[in-house]
Amino acid sequence: MFELGSLKLESNLFLSPLAGYTNLPMRLVIREVGGVGLCTTDLVNARSLLERNAKAFKLIESNAQDKPLAVQLFGGVPEEMRDAAQYLESIGVDSIDINMGCPVKKVVKVGGGSAMMTQLDKTASLVKGMVDAVKIPISAKMRLGWDDRNITAPELARTLEGVGVGAIFVHGRTREQGFSGVVKLEGISKVVAAVESIPVIGNGDITTPGAAKHMLDETGCAGVSIGRGAFYNPWIFQHTKHFLATGELLSEPSFEERVRVLTRHLDLMVEVFGENRGCVMFRKVAPWYAKRFGPANLFSKRVVRLQTRSEFDEILGEYCGWREQFCDEKGELLPRFQLEPMVSSFMQEPQVAQREAIPVPAGPVEVW
Ligand SMILES: Cc1cc2nc3c(=O)[nH]c(=O)nc-3n(C[C@H](O)[C@H](O)[C@H](O)COP(=O)(O)O)c2cc1C
Numbered sequence: 001m002f003e004l005g006s007l008k009l010e011s012n013l014f015l016s017p018l019a020g021y022t023n024l025p026m027r028l029v030i031r032e033v034g035g036v037g038l039c040t041t042d043l044v045n046a047r048s049l050l051e052r053n054a055k056a057f058k059l060i061e062s063n064a065q066d067k068p069l070a071v072q073l074f075g076g077v078p079e080e081m082r083d084a085a086q087y088l089e090s091i092g093v094d095s096i097d098i099n100m101g102c103p104v105k106k107v108v109k110v111g112g113g114s115a116m117m118t119q120l121d122k123t124a125s126l127v128k129g130m131v132d133a134v135k136i137p138i139s140a141k142m143r144l145g146w147d148d149r150n151i152t153a154p155e156l157a158r159t160l161e162g163v164g165v166g167a168i169f170v171h172g173r174t175r176e177q178g179f180s181g182v183v184k185l186e187g188i189s190k191v192v193a194a195v196e197s198i199p200v201i202g203n204g205d206i207t208t209p210g211a212a213k214h215m216l217d218e219t220g221c222a223g224v225s226i227g228r229g230a231f232y233n234p235w236i237f238q239h240t241k242h243f244l245a246t247g248e249l250l251s252e253p254s255f256e257e258r259v260r261v262l263t264r265h266l267d268l269m270v271e272v273f274g275e276n277r278g279c280v281m282f283r284k285v286a287p288w289y290a291k292r293f294g295p296a297n298l299f300s301k302r303v304v305r306l307q308t309r310s311e312f313d314e315i316l317g318e319y320c321g322w323r324e325q326f327c328d329e330k331g332e333l334l335p336r337f338q339l340e341p342m343v344s345s346f347m348q349e350p351q352v353a354q355r356e357a358i359p360v361p362a363g364p365v366e367v368w
Pocket residue numbers: 016017018019020021041042043072099100101102141171203204205206225226227228229360361365368
């Protein structure tokens with residue numbers, strides 16, 4: 001049991017916000033597989049919510065199974081952030097996360113995202129306005145700082161604790177690093193040391209249960225948040241929870257299990273977004289799962305043009321037949337086609353870490 005302010009969570013494992021991905025279908029898939037304590041939406045513009053913008057409303061679409069849920073807000077206008085928080089509380093959202101890490105122009109321009117890391121007093125007063133206006137917990141998500149010479153996260157975290165935030169999420173890289181280089185565990189430790197009693201949740205490059213434990217042990221953080229690791233592997237929360245409780249590493253999911261969950265993900269996409277849009281959005285989801293299939297060219301090439309739900313069954317059928325040539329009679333991949341286990345950047349030599357970095361989808365998110 002993990003406490004985030006007044007909220008009791010089943011584990012100290014969190015799904016990081018991933019704009020364009022952490023929609024209702026992805027969150028439901030991860031919850032069904034199990035082990036996650038709290039899922040967060042993509043970042044949402046506070047003003048767009050207040051204006052009842054349809055796109056913003058789609059981002060916060062939820063249902064009874066999608067609990068507990070945090071919505072991540074961005075914005076630089078205190079009244080808007082406060083009113084959006086009150087609105088979210090009124091519709092049953094369990095907690096609110098404030099984006100303080102995003103350096104994308106449209107976010108920083110309105111005084112949100114990483115702009116907040118540079119204006120301590122203004123940020124503290126904005127956050128206090130939100131904390132005072134609602135009963136649900138408010139958390140903040142940040143990077144270590146702008147660059148190595150400006151490591152602001154410890155001071156920001158301490159200041160925010162002073163105005164009542166319930167938790168701090170910290171991605172162990174600077175804004176300058178983007179997604180390159182190694183996640184700096186000592187940077188996360190400094191944030192842990194800076195706060196008095198609120199939980200600090202470490203984040204960055206966790207792709208295995210062992211890496212989650214390593215980050216917890218090395219930094220003293222109270223929990224970990226996983227983003228891209230959940231793309232490949234929605235089982236990471238369940239397996240990490242089990243590993244932290246027992247020390248036992250569960251074996252990797254079978255190909256059949258991966259296909260079952262992938263198919264469920266598509267069905268939920270179609271249910272939530274309609275067949276056409278759901279299939280189009282699924283084009284960028286499926287290749288992540290396929291990275292752990294073994295040889296998968298045939299599948300990835302076709303699935304990125306997916307148009308209908310029934311076409312997916314065809315693609316899968318054809319792929320499963322093609323994949324047999326790489327398997328033994330029991331259907332297991334022959335040793336030479338088996339994949340190396342994943343290793344997180346902070347558990348490798350730096351040169352290897354750079355070479356084997358987790359891919360980042362193209363687009364402005366490269367600088368998250
Ligand atoms: C595609 C993508 C979208 C992201 N969107 C958000 C976002 O909406 N809000 C946010 O605070 N961070 C966002 N991030 C950053 C992640 O939440 C996380 O901090 C980062 O990816 C490091 O964790 P990971 O290595 O486990 O992915 C995004 C990252 C990626 C790759």
